[in-house]
Amino acid sequence: xxxxxxxxxxxxxxxxxxxxxxxxxxxxxxxxxxxxxxxxxxxxxxxxxxxxxxxxxxxxxxxxxxxxxxxxxxxxxxxxxxxxxxxxxxxxxxxxxxxxxxxxxxxxxxxxxxxxxxxxxxxxxxxxxxxxxxxxxxxxxxxxxxxxxxxxxxxxxxxxxxxxxxxxxxxxxxxxxxxxxxxxxxxxxxxxxxxxxxxxxxxxxxxxxxxxxxxxxxxxxxxxxxxxxxxxxxxxxxxxxxxxxxxxxxxxxxxxxxxxxxxxxxxxxxxxxxxxxxxxxxxxxxxxxxxxxxxxxxxxxxxxxxxxxxxxx
Amino acid sequence: xxxxxxxxxxxxxxxxxxxxxxxxxxxxxxxxxxxxxxxxxxxxxxxxxxxxxxxxxxxxxxxxxxxxxxxxxxxxxxxxxxxxxxxxxxxxxxxxxxxxxxxxxxxxxxxxxxxxxxxxxxxxxxxxxxxxxxxxxxxxxxxxxxxxxxxxxxxxxxxxxxxxxxxxxxxxxxxxxxxxxxxxxxxxxxxxxxxxxxxxxxxxxxxxxxxxxxxxxxxxxxxxxxxxxxxxxxxxxxxxxxxxxxxxxxxxxxxxxxxxxxxxxxxxxxxxxxxxxxxxxxxxxxxx
Numbered sequence: 001x002x003x004x005x006x007x008x009x010x011x012x013x014x015x016x017x018x019x020x021x022x023x024x025x026x027x028x029x030x031x032x033x034x035x036x037x038x039x040x041x042x043x044x045x046x047x048x049x050x051x052x053x054x055x056x057x058x059x060x061x062x063x064x065x066x067x068x069x070x071x072x073x074x075x076x077x078x079x080x081x082x083x084x085x086x087x088x089x090x091x092x093x094x095x096x097x098x099x100x101x102x103x104x105x106x107x108x109x110x111x112x113x114x115x116x117x118x119x120x121x122x123x124x125x126x127x128x129x130x131x132x133x134x135x136x137x138x139x140x141x142x143x144x145x146x147x148x149x150x151x152x153x154x155x156x157x158x159x160x161x162x163x164x165x166x167x168x169x170x171x172x173x174x175x176x177x178x179x180x181x182x183x184x185x186x187x188x189x190x191x192x193x194x195x196x197x198x199x200x201x202x203x204x205x206x207x208x209x210x211x212x213x214x215x216x217x218x219x220x221x222x223x224x225x226x227x228x229x230x231x232x233x234x235x236x237x238x239x240x241x242x243x244x245x246x247x248x249x250x251x252x253x254x255x256x257x258x259x260x261x262x263x264x265x266x267x268x269x270x271x272x273x274x275x276x277x278x279x280x281x282x283x284x285x286x287x288x289x290x291x292x293x294x295x296x297x298x299x300x301x302x303x304x305x306x307x308x309x310x311x312x313x
Numbered sequence: 314x315x316x317x318x319x320x321x322x323x324x325x326x327x328x329x330x331x332x333x334x335x336x337x338x339x340x341x342x343x344x345x346x347x348x349x350x351x352x353x354x355x356x357x358x359x360x361x362x363x364x365x366x367x368x369x370x371x372x373x374x375x376x377x378x379x380x381x382x383x384x385x386x387x388x389x390x391x392x393x394x395x396x397x398x399x400x401x402x403x404x405x406x407x408x409x410x411x412x413x414x415x416x417x418x419x420x421x422x423x424x425x426x427x428x429x430x431x432x433x434x435x436x437x438x439x440x441x442x443x444x445x446x447x448x449x450x451x452x453x454x455x456x457x458x459x460x461x462x463x464x465x466x467x468x469x470x471x472x473x474x475x476x477x478x479x480x481x482x483x484x485x486x487x488x489x490x491x492x493x494x495x496x497x498x499x500x501x502x503x504x505x506x507x508x509x510x511x512x513x514x515x516x517x518x519x520x521x522x523x524x525x526x527x528x529x530x531x532x533x534x535x536x537x538x539x540x541x542x543x544x545x546x547x548x549x550x551x552x553x554x555x556x557x558x559x560x561x562x563x564x565x566x567x568x569x570x571x572x573x574x575x576x577x578x579x580x581x582x583x584x585x586x587x588x589x590x591x592x593x594x595x596x597x598x599x600x601x
Contacts, residue, residue: 016497017424023503024425030412032431034472039438042449049448056452106343109336116337122588123344126351129584129591131532133550134573137557138354141566147366149353156370182347187595194596232598243442246534250554267444274448275539284448291445298440 043291049284056280063281072285082286084261085269088173092265093241095177095184100233102181103188104226110189111196121193125186132183136250139179140166143251166251169262176263179247188233195229196222224310231309235301242294243267266290358382358571365566381571385556391572393545394552401466401548402530408471410523414515416473417481418507422493432482435475447539454540465540466533466548477522480594484518485511521590528580549576 050072054063076082106124110117127135142149143165151162165175199221207217245267249255257264257272266286274283352372357365358381359374385391419425420432454465488511496506512519534550541547547555556572584591 020423020503021425024419024423024428027419027423027503027507028416028428028431030471031416031435031473031475031478034469035435035438038450038469038472039441039446042446042453043441045449045452046445049452056455059456106340109340112333112336114333114337114340116341120340120344121592122585123348125588125592126581126584127347129528129580130351130577131534131550131553131573131580133532133534133554134577135350137553137569137573138350140557140561141357141570142350142353147368147566149350152368152370155368182350185347190592190596191598239440239442243444245444250557254558267442270444271535274451280448280452287445287448290442294440294442 046284046287046291049281050288052281053279054281055278066281068281072282073289075282076285076289081261081264081269082266085264085266088263089242089244089265089267091173092177092180092244093238095180096234096237096241098177099181099184099237100188100230103185103233104192106185106189107192107196108222110193121186121189124189127183128186132246133250135183136179136247139182139247140251143175166253166263167259169258169260172252172258172263176247176251179251180244184237191229191233192226195226199225227309231301231305235298238297238301239294242290242297245271354570355574358567358574360567362564362567366564378567381567382575384568385572385575388556390544390547390552390555391549391575394547394549397463397546398531398548398550401463402527404467405470405530406523406527409473410477410519410526412471412473413477413522414481414512414519415507417478417485418511418515420478421482421485422488422490422511423503436479438475443535447536451539460540461542461546463541463546463548466530466536470530474522474526477526480522480598481515481518483597484515488514517590518594521587521594524583524587524591525594528583531580 049063051069052063052066053068053072054066058065110120145151145162145164145167148165150165154160154162163171166172203221203225204217207221212220244265248257248263248265248268249271252258252263257268267290270283270286270290273279273286356372356374359377359379361374361376361378364371364375420428450465450469451460454460457464459465459468492510493506496510501510532550533548534554537548537551538554541551544555553572553576557569560566560569
């Protein structure tokens with residue numbers, strides 16, 4: 001009797017569980033299907049395309065007719081422009097530690113008892129929410145060789161003509177990094193500030209009793225306890241850093257990537273190959289390599305995480 | 314504000330006080346550096362060409378020229394750019410906002426096989442750069458006959474936004490599961506449970522996410538440049554960029570700046586209205 005009852009209950013439960021399962025799957029169906037159609041399928045397709053010299057003509061058959069194996073990959077490794085744009089992309093990544101250090105300093109300042117913290121925080125955050133196209137246009141104007149704000153200030157202060165911020169192969173990279181740090185600083189400030197506010201006061205009080213100096217407190221309490229935030233910023237900005245495109249297209253004259261292609265990034269190169277010279281096969285090869293680079297870097301981040309990212313407990 | 318500060322500084326030493334003053338001055342100077350380009354942008358939009366091409370440091374317009382804003386608005390492209398952007402925003406935020414909330418509810422409060430795997434799979438897509446999938450998407454949308462329409466910007470987004478799903482799921486964990494059990498006992502269907510019980514509780518979080526998403530769509534540039542060929546279909550950012558290319562040859566920077574100012578206004582206004590919740594939502598992403 002008892003067993004019959006519990007069996008019935010189990011059956012009823014599993015009917016309910018099945019119903020829940022059906023509805024649950026239905027509710028997540030939209031994003032899941034969207035992922036399959038607009039993400040997974042394109043990734044596989046990108047890999048296939050990278051094995052061809054397709055220019056977009058004659059559909060799928062046209063693509064398979066131009067199958068060339070791994071020729072594109074071989075070609076890419078000998079492609080000077082690829083290495084140049086990859087190097088430029090990596091140089092731009094220097095903005096990440098600069099932004100993190102500045103962001104941490106600002107956040108530590110805002111974590112003190114000073115007036116107007118919320119207003120300050122908002123001011124630093126305005127560039128983040130502004131349209132990338134608009135602020136790139138704005139900075140191209142600020143960097144303008146003859147009439148820009150920066151060179152006007154330099155001339156007023158020193159009487160000398162300022163440098164050609166966007167017209168010099170080396171300097172343009174510095175100019176881009178300054179711009180990117182300015183654009184993204186607000187995010188790291190907010191993240192670090194939230195992290196700092198999350199550290200229990202008692203930790204510092206205990207350190208004070210032990211007579212720890214300010215630097216010691218920073219080194220052995222603040223930095224380790226902020227490491228999850230640092231990790232988060234590092235992962236997201238690295239993924240973003242490999243995708244720099246808009247500022248290059250908007251800030252270089254005629255969107256040409258700068259003198260001698262000096263400001264062009266890997267995504268910029270990929271864009272030009274795909275949508276200006278219609279070498280879809282070759283462009284896809286760049287895309288696949290880009291995906292692999294980002295995947296490996298994120299993987300390294302997550303593996304290395306155990307070494308330096310501490311948790312609160 | 315001031316009162317509170319003097320009160321709490323009662324226990325801080327005078328050394329701390331001077332330090333605080335120095336920190337404040339540095340932070341304020343930094344903030345001025347952050348904001349000054351925007352100020353200069355607005356000022357330039359009111360200057361005469363003679364003034365901003367004079368090479369002298371005069372930040373305040375003399376005389377003030379008010380006409381550039383109406384000139385921008387009178388360019389046909391500009392208005393159609395705004396309209397096209399709105400045409401993308403409305404269906405995406407309505408439909409995509411709904412599908413994302415529904416999925417977040419299922420991920421947070423329902424049990425089904427494969428839940429964890431599906432969620433992790435979706436989360437991993439945040440790592441996939443748009444640059445990697447843009448060529449296949451372009452090929453696919455050409456096949457569908459969608460290129461040079463707004464559909465490539467609308468349809469995929471209607472399937473939902475992963476970061477929104479992620480945030481809402483996080484938010485739902487603070488709502489007790491008892492509510493779900495009670496609804497089940499009452500024989501309330503899952504969809505009704507979502508609409509009538511959970512959605513009202515999620516409203517605030519949904520609003521924040523929708524606001525953030527609105528900004529992302531408003532500021533989007535790469536996808537629209539790829540998928541939209543003819544000028545009449547361009548969204549606002551593409552129009553602004555073409556203004557920059559076209560009018561900088563004529564050194565009409567006042568017009569370019571005026572156009573950029575208008576293009577930035579909606580997101581900045583939204584940010585100032587909802588800054589507390591927006592900043593909170595950004596801050597949480599780093600801690601969680």
